[in-house]
Amino acid sequence: MKTSATARRITAAATAALALTAWPVLTPQGATAHAAVPSTLSLTIKNTSGRSEPLYIYDLGTLLTNASRPQGWADANGTFHQWPAGANPPAPAPDASIAGPANGQSMTIKIPRFSGRIYFSFGQKLVFKLATGGLVQPAVQNPSDPNRNILFNWSEYTLDDGGLYINSTQVDMFSAPYAVGVKNTAGTVKNTGHLKTGGYNGFFNALKGQPGGWGNLIQTRSDGTILRALSPAHGLETGALPASTMDDYVNRVWQKYSTSTLTVTPFENEPGNKFYGRVSGNTMNFTNSSGAFATSFQKPDADSIFGCHKLLDAPNDRVRGAISRTLCAGFNRSTLLTNSNQPDTSAADFYKDVVTNHYSRKIHAQMADGKAYGFAFDDVGHFESLVSDANPEQAYMTLDPFN
Template structure:
């Protein structure tokens, strides 16, 4: 059931769909974004092990997959094999504890990985790069402490986030410095927040999501989006809530305004049997959703598939967020903008709940469409002067 994952990044498009931001061209009357901008990485982790940095993704000017070195120079991946062949060593020696390193970020859509203690293992298939998939017990990176940030830098600026969609592990923040000198950051844990996430997931009864390293110390918490597949979360974890939602909207209407900058675009959902049908203002059915299971909810896929269109995709993202945040029964108008209403039902995405609780600004990317309503840990600037990544303490 475990599949090798190929790195075919389309982050610019996915960010545009998820946030409603236009990232396909330069901002009106803005100065052109340079070909590279500096990324300053600071190691405040308190750990003494070496750190390795990787900048992997798609070069936007060519569409080629590859990596960038410390100077921001792009290197295309060579052809891979089947079985997968080792990828070239794309690592950059990172800063020691208490030090900083500045590298150049090119116009890319991809990921900044960092690993602690040892280098990551990447390989290539004929389709591209095989990334770490630590939900697979046979993955060679399973016992390595690592994490990553996702970003897009293009003519419209920089989008960079901290992500917990796949797992919660080595803590870090991301930031951007505007041309004015203002710095905005996100992803910072509260004091004691790192340990509190592990404890909170265990207290919720989802302790099997915690993966320990060879020395017995916790390495990461796997997201329930992977946990259903691995058996670390019960396959019926969300079933009671899903059943109650389906029953409620058999006799009530769910109103969804899925695109934030189009407040007059509304759809109306009602359940008939195992199907929720959405109609537009004229009463025409525009799309329908089969009753989802827990895996569909946690992964925002399968029955909650979200194509890159203007109707089903936005509706699916909103439904996915409402299920994970457990707001569909308390607010029939979605998305619910008030995060004080999130995760209040006993049946909810406890992984996402705990992570959000431990963030200084309350924002996180704890499931695929946590950006619905702008509750994600992302910073954007249309004319960035510098980007930041700070490795923070494990407390």
């Protein structure tokens, strides 16, 4: 588990259509046990969506109270059920759905000590299958995915000895609006994920109007219902966005740092721990404060930038991973040309270049608190839509109106 500010990053983009074993535990390394953390926690789901279709809830994940870390689902009482063996080709998974509250109603379920996801879908149950490697999750960037025409979304959470960590994520897609929250044993409530009034339509209208193919990220159903906007990483995969989307910005960054130095200070609590990058040919080489070689990165493409992977891979270490997450944030937010000291943690500096992650830019612009997971390392500088508490008493999920 990452030990930096990204310790609670949720790598949703890496998990679509993969086994549950790919899901990380979201709590920081070294977290200590708290007597107030229960074995199951009440999660109240409030449906203010304005939609009349049936609602289905799923709590899927890795059971953290068992050393073998079995994969499965929890029912409404928080009872764990392990997945049966998978097959090749994948076989239908057991029906793990929980009947959710109707519009205007609320219900409370129990969630166990999981690292996993809480899915919700409108109108239809989601299709899950079991492969030999584990659970196959929805991957709607694939036009033949059986969930392609279902309106759904999910939150990610970890409940363990360190407390509760729960987010609102758009790393894979922007879809049905919702917010998450937690109340601790002292009665303090924190929440995140609410859109501004008109923010749902505002986002899709803004994305449609963005030149360069960004409107192609939007997926609709045959009846005209807007289902979601894919993330730009998935947009590259489907051909909705051209592979050259970030080339101009990357070329300018490479040119700048062939004659100047990029300084990366990846740990906010360690201001003296710095790395220095200079470009030589196709490579940006980093040295540490002693002048010794630290790591190097090849010139990234849009896929590496939007996915924060491949040429910007971020292993769980204090050198390459720490630098990579900073570069990923700088490329997505387009701050690398305007500030040679990274990370830039001033939101006023973000997304100012004409070449940027417009998907993430437009999501943040519509969030009531400005927080979102528009890309995997959006927590650099604490701009992520995540709430946590070491002593949780109650969790919340509110399904918001589609306006």
